Amino acid sequence: MTVQAPTRPSVVVDGVRKSFTLNHAFSLKDTVVSWIRRKRLTSSFRALDDVNVVINEGESVALLGLNGSGKSTLLKLVSGVMSPDGGQVLTRGRVAGLIEVGAGFHPELTGRENVFLNAAILGMQRKEIEERYEEIVEFSEIEEFIDQEVKHYSSGMFMRLAFSVAIHVELDVLLVDEILSVGDAPFREKCRQKFEELIAQRKTLVVVSHDAEMVQKLCTRGVVLRRGKVVFDGPISEALGYLE
Template sequence: MEQPKLGRDPRPAIVIENVTKSFDIKHTHSLKETFIAMLRRKQLSTRFDALKNISFIVPEGQSVAMLGRNGSGKSTTLKLLSGVMPPDQGWIRTRGRVAGLLEVGAGFHPDLTGRANVYLNAAILGMSKVEVDARFESILEFSEIGDFIDTEVKFYSSGMYSRLGFSVAIHTELDILLVDEILSVGDAQFREKCHRKLHEMQRAGKTMFIVSHDAHQVQELCERGIVLEHGTMIFDGSIAEAIEFVKA
């Protein structure tokens, strides 16, 4: 499929080439069920193709929204881009440092404090202790966690998880930001602050890849939209056209 011509630097930040990812869905949930199913010669699992031969290129500095219904393969794509899981077929390349906000609390250790998790998450994203020391107060201030920073995160609400995870990611020296619906968590004031920060990163030339069901949000932040349906890419073009395509 022809890539949209949006006037960006031609160097690719993300390349996905002929990528397929499949999962086995088990039909039994215990040894007893498995044994009975085997005796009755029933199928124990079904192969599910989450992504089917997906290919696209994202130039540096472009903001892309991935759209589609639940189960279309959007979150699987982000997990592949972040390196959480490998593709079964095809290959993926990213240029520079990638920071991913894939789900609330991803990468947090529940028995560690918020402070310890900031250092842990930042290290996973490639930051040194010296870098985190220099940015810690900014991370804490943006997150609005306050004194809870020294509380074990297993006691955090989903909103607190979200705020702290987002704050760590955006204070990283990143080149590519992956966001999966995380901005739907938290109060309206914090979401607006996140939007302003994403606009700031966009102006700074960062590459952003966003999954969201909020058409207004992605139309503000993104210039390009990719639409998936049952693991297949069915549209790739301007964000306005992509949103209309999903509505149709």
């Protein structure tokens, strides 16, 4: 008789709330006019409202919803880029996030220098980075430009290098936010295959994407957000149907 290992949560989002302040005056003139007319200069926008999600080790989950539904905000909270106003976000193990193209890269440094910088930010030791450096650069397919300052890189080159660094970290949870849309088709397919390798290794994958075909191939579960609230959490096929 085979005994299955107990399920362990990788990500716990417990009663999370997050609000942002919206500025309605963008110049001195706007400010003065609004003050004279007694109009409010700012307002509060609730991006997430009492969100509860548990993602277990080895799950591949898509965060779905229309623009402004709170998907990217939730991913940033899980990554630790932002903190919730209420509730808590707990993660287990090393989290690597591809939240924004080129995030963590210094424009005045070369691609080579940024590999070491970004990998260190993600928790890799220098010896570990040195051992994986060639593999990282080879996967990115930008060897010819690796010693150029990244301020001269296109968004696609940024994405390739950032993705390559992130997936070569010894990670437990990988967070991806729509950035693969800037890559060409062959590289997107290469990335999808790498995702499948990570899933086979029982790494936890959380993806924000509008690409229904990709998330259906990669993810078994979908969490649908609408105006900052979870309105569906279940099988990916039903989650995608919920958006139609």
